Amino acid sequence: MVYWKDLFSDLPSAKPAWNLLMMRYRFPSHLKLCFILFSLASASLLAAEKPNEKPNIIVIVSDDTGYNEFSMNGSNPLFPTPRIDSIASNGVRFTNGYVSGTVCSPTRAGLLTGRYQNRFGHEYNVPPVYSEDNGLSLKETTIADVLKSADYRTIALGKWHLGYAPKFHPMERGFTDYYGFLQGARSYLPLKKPSVLNRLLRDREPVAEKFDYMTDELGRAAADYIAKSKDKPFFIYLAYNATHGPNEATESDLVTVKGGGGNEKHRAMTLALDRSVGIVLDELQKQSLTDNTLIFFVNDNGGVAGHDNTPLRGFKGSTWEGGTRVPFAIQWPAVLPKGKVLDAPVISLDIFPTAMAAAGVTTSPPQPLDGVNLLPYMLDPTKDRPHQTLYWKNGNKWAVRDGDLKAVSGNSEPTAVKVKNVKNGNPSNEVLLFDLSKDISESNNLAASRPEDVDRLKNLYTEWKKDFPTPTWGGETKKEE
Known part of the structure; x- marks a missing residue:
């Protein structure tokens, strides 16, 4: 028997288009089916005329910003982020979005490999000193490796923080181009005498620092790349250092926010971040690329102390929600619904397989991915949650979320932080239990009343980490309880 979809099977992009359509639509009538088949045939024929009609892919990562400093997440009028919010309003927002690390470098390692970074020893931040050994494991395949092999032009922009030796350089990890700095933090202003680690590089060579403000510069660099990348699909990994310290802002932005x-x-730094994202979105619109560009937006970890993480408990570095829950939005106007909100937990590890599926790449990396392709879940509201269980580990600090229950341990806090049903303050080795569907702030410990669930989640965690190697470089050295 010959199926209609087989008639177009050897046309470029036909199979990915068919699969996406089958996920997005239901067929209550033969008329609707015929319409979709006609649309598919038209799209496939167009793709045959334009063989490079794979989607462009952009991953935008902000740095250390508070959960409530994005207006898509909260109601803080002091932090309007309309351009970032537009990614959610023009696509899908995940209310339970997470990253796999509690600090900068591990999250990046997980995002770019689609694998829990603990599996390859990348548990802590790469130390801020030159080393031939410390960096993203060379045994791991990156999303840039995969997309480059699929004929994408690939660029990393901004903060790298995945190793300083030449073998760890972005252009050795799948990126055809690079413009940014290797260290985890640097000034937002031009440096007269930059160090080897924080100097601005174009590809592998240092360049004169003639920009005004780094956040704006990275947005302009991304826009320039978009304008010059019409010959083939592109993948942009845009990793801002905003709003990581040092706390530096332009005078004009400080004037804008003064007195509020x-x-x-x-x-002011968040204002600049939102403006820079807008530069990228405007260039896509100018080049008529918006509809066929898949955009992801996440923050790299929970907000650092001093930022507004309301209503979450804890900050960057902890396995509380405030250390790992982040804004998470995806836009692809040609395919995804507009303004959809999903409550199922997702994680930054999902970016890799989702981008791979969108690009029509069917060959998996050698190492198995922990992430899940989110396209079916965004297109079909009847699908179950992508993940039943998620894990976090940063030395002695760990957490497991299974369904809506979360076990968390190792996060010492001042006794002034109040949690119901916790004795003796909050001993760092005590395992606490929360129902996140009712208690996003992790304020009501259920451990005493649900000991079986505590044991079950502890066992899940123990099983998950049993084969992990010793972290490749130091961090917390306290033995796990």
Whole structure:
């Protein structure tokens, strides 16, 4: 028997288009089916005329910004982020979006490999000193490796923080181009005497620092790349250092936010971040690329202390929600619904397989991915959650989320932080249990009343980490309880 979809099977992009259509639509009538088949045939024929009609892919990562400093997440009027919010309003927002690390470098390692970074010893931040050994494991395949092999032009922009030796350089990890700095933090202003680790590089060579403000510069660099990348699909990994310290803002942004209350430098830095994202979105629109560009937006970890993480408990570095839950939005106007909100937990590890599926790449990397392709879940509201269980580990600090229950341990806090049903303050080795569907702030410990669930989640965690190697470089050395 010959199926209609087989008639177009050897046309470029036909199979990915068919699969996406089958996920997005239901067929209550033969008329609707015929319409979709006609649309598919038309799209496939167009793709045959334009063999490079794979989607462009952009991954945008902000740095250390508070959960409530994005207006898509909260109601803080001091931090309006309309351009970032537009990614959610023009696509899908995940209310339970997570990253796999509690600090900068591990999250990046997980995102770019689609695998829990603990599996290959990348548990802590790469130390800020030159080393031939410390960096993203050379045994791991990156999303850039995969997309480059699929004929994408690939660029990393901004913060790298995955190793300083030449073998760890972005252009050795699948990126055809690079413009940014290798260290985890640097000034937002031009440096007269930059160090080897924080100097600005174009590809592998240092360049004169003639920009005004790094956040704006990275947005302009991304826009320039978009304008010059019409010959083939592109993948942009845009990793801002905003709003990581040092707290530096332009005078004009400080004037704009002055007098409104709150930390004015944080507000000014967030204003610049949102503006820079807008530069990228505007260039896509200018080049008529918006519809066929898949955009992901996440923050790299929970907000650092001093930022507004309301209503989450904890900050960067902890396995509380405040250390790992982040804004998470995806836009692809040609395929995804507009303004959809999903409550199922997702994680930054999912970016790799989702991008791979969108690009029509069917050959999996040698190492198995922990992430899940999110396209079916965004297109079909009847699908179950992508993940039943998620894990976090940063030395002695760990957490497991299974369904809506979360076990968390190792996060010492001042006794002033109140949690119901916790004795003796909050001993760092105590395992606490929360129902996140009712208690996003992790304020009501259920461990005493649900000991079986505590044991079950502890066992899940123990099984998950049993084969992990010793972290490749140091961090917390306290033995796990």
